[in-house]
Amino acid sequence: MTLNTIGLDQKETKDIAQDLNVLLANFQVYYQNLRGVHWNIRGKRFFDLHVKFEELYTDANMKVDEIAERILTLGETPLHTFDDYTKAAKVPVGKNVSEDEKTVRLIVDSLSELLKIERGILDKTDEVGDEGTNAMMSDFITEQEKTVWMFKAWLNETV
Template sequence: MSNTNHIGLNEVSASELAQKLNELLANYQVFYMNVRGYHWNIKGRQFFQLHEKFEEFYTDLLAKVDEVAERILTLGHYPIHAYSNYIDVAKIQEDKDVQDGEACVRGILQGYQALIELQREILSLASNAGDEGTAAQVGDYIREQEKTVWMLTSYLD
């Protein structure tokens, strides 16, 4: 009996990666809803600029939610899909009733920082497991999001 999954990865490693990817999925889902809320509820002089930018962010986050879930399935495991599970698992907390532009931007900055930290853990696990698919996926996310963090930080300075 083989100890590898259908894509040739060690099953124990694939299971560990799927668990971490489910944690990532939970964080993406909570963060996505936070950014949706910022988009809906932003007020003030920067409304037009931030409203449009927040839509750009949440659209990208939603695409990544689907990609992460599909990677979990590719590893031979199942993505969690209940918001109650997301709240229990996610490091990113719900951010409710935020309307101030600067507070919204700070919330987005903190969300991306949390995602990058978790994705670096996953990148290390994937590299050690020889999982190029997961490593490439989260590596791309990290690269994109580091640039976003730089831009958000510059905006707040």
């Protein structure tokens, strides 16, 4: 086993960075979805949702940067083209979504996909002792689970 400068196995680190690149691609699509629903929301709930979507896309933008910087910390290169993002993304793409319930449903569906990816990374990083990535995933998951719960309550649904 060959360790890198931060004390992690180089092969395992490369695998984790690849998974983080998949997460990065999906976060970029999620971010664009949030921008789209922020711009296009219509109806009686416009003011509340417009502000909430801005809060979410600001947070997503910060997370994109954190993910990319973690990939660099692990010694790899973050994806950075839309072509790469669309090839790797599983998050649904929302095009011209403006109805309140459909915008919220898009966010819940997007977060559900992100959570699946993050849980996979969490498990893998736990096995190899990558505490930095593991802590990041744990924080993301905790926050996103709460957001899903809130939006499901808004939709009058249970988690």
